[in-house]
Amino acid sequence: MASESEEQSIELPDEGSTGTRSLFDNLSLQRQESIEGWLFVAPKLAIGLFVLGFPLVFGIYLSFTSSSLLNLPGEFVGLENYRWLINYGVWWTAVRNVLLIGAVKIPTNIIFSFTAALLLREKLRGSTLYRIAFIIPVAGPPVIWGIIWRLMLFPNEGGIVNSMLLALGVIGEYIPFLSSQSLAIPSVIMSVIWSFGLSMLIYMAALSGLPSSVMESAAMDGANKYQRIRYIIWPLMKPTTLFLVVIQLVMVTRLGFATVFVMTQGGPLNASMVPSYLVYELAFTYNEFGRASTVAIGMFLVTAILALVLYKPLQGNTEYYQ
Known part of the structure; x- marks a missing residue:
């Protein structure tokens, strides 16, 4: 039971x-x-x-409205903001400046970071100190480095670079690095090309994953160090290089608050204007949220087009042979 x-x-x-x-x-x-x-x-x-x-x-x-802080989301205006953007000269100046900065910063970033990763891969004496030195420029807040470069390039007796050049007798008067229309963008470029520590770490991680059998076979076949770098290591770094190029492209298009805002604020006469600072100025100085959004979307499209253009030549099609 x-x-x-x-x-x-x-x-x-x-x-x-x-x-x-x-x-x-x-x-x-x-x-x-x-x-x-x-x-x-x-x-x-x-x-x-x-x-x-x-x-x-x-x-x-x-971006399709006439929005402002007091009128959000605002009246729908269709493509009027985009027609305004196409005819807005400051927008094209900002695009030209960011393309110029990217044309200098991205190649130098790739060259410096790849070279530093190769050197540190050899386990040089004091390599840990070198790594720390390369990481410092990207470890701190970008605003701090913008302030430091402003102090270095300030066009009077407070500028470190001008003071040194005057003391050495290289120049006879102060150089207006930040207040000259022709020198403002080169000064901004000079301040941003040194932050390659993060890219260096990514290259080092990629180099550590290279197949040892390929390198040993190349050495046995008589390939010297330069030939191994040129014909084996660099082609195998194509996927990593593509990733870094896209990341650097995004970082360049976002440039503004950290460097331009602190150093030049888009001046003089918009000579150093970049899209990110233009968005800030339109939104919070002129209270035009709709047009600011249009600039942001426009730069998003420019970045996407550049990424697609760069994708094909940098696309990695190599295989690892174990």
Whole structure:
């Protein structure tokens, strides 16, 4: 009797959960792992889409309106802001400046970081100190470095560079690095080309993953160090280089608050204007949120086009042979 009551008290499994479990078990192991992975990342993905996607969509909408701080979201004006942008001379000056900065900063960043990574890979004496020295320019807040460079290039007795050049007899009067229309952008470029420490670390991580068999085979075939770098290491770095170029391109287009805002504020006469500072000026100086959003969307499109143009020549198509 006791056994019969125990058998009667046993609960049958729920048909719905059994059906779901059996359906999940019937999937391949790869599909199960894929579903589990998506379930793990779904919460963070949803938060990321909300944090990044909502401002992007709202910014696109604002670019079609005459929004201001007191009139948000403002009246819908269609493509009027984009017609204004095409005919706005300061916008084209800002685009030209950011392209000029990128044309200098991106190649120098790649060359300096790759060279430094190769040298530190050789485990030179004091390599740890060298790594720290290269990381310092990117470790601190960009505003601090902008202030330091402003103090160095200030066009009077407070400027360190002018004082040194005068003391050495190289110049006879102060050079207006930051107040000259022809020298403002070169001064900004001079201040941003030294921050390659992060790219160097990424190259070092990529170099550590190179297949040792390929390098040993090249050495046995008589390839010297330069030939190994030119024909083996550099081609294998194409995917890493593409990643760094895109990252640097995004960083250049965001340039403004850290350097231009502190050093020149877009002057003199908009000679050093860049899109990010133009967005700030339109939104918070002239209270034109709609046009500021249009400038932001315009620079987003320019960045996307440049990234697509650079993707093909830098796309890595090499294979690792173990």
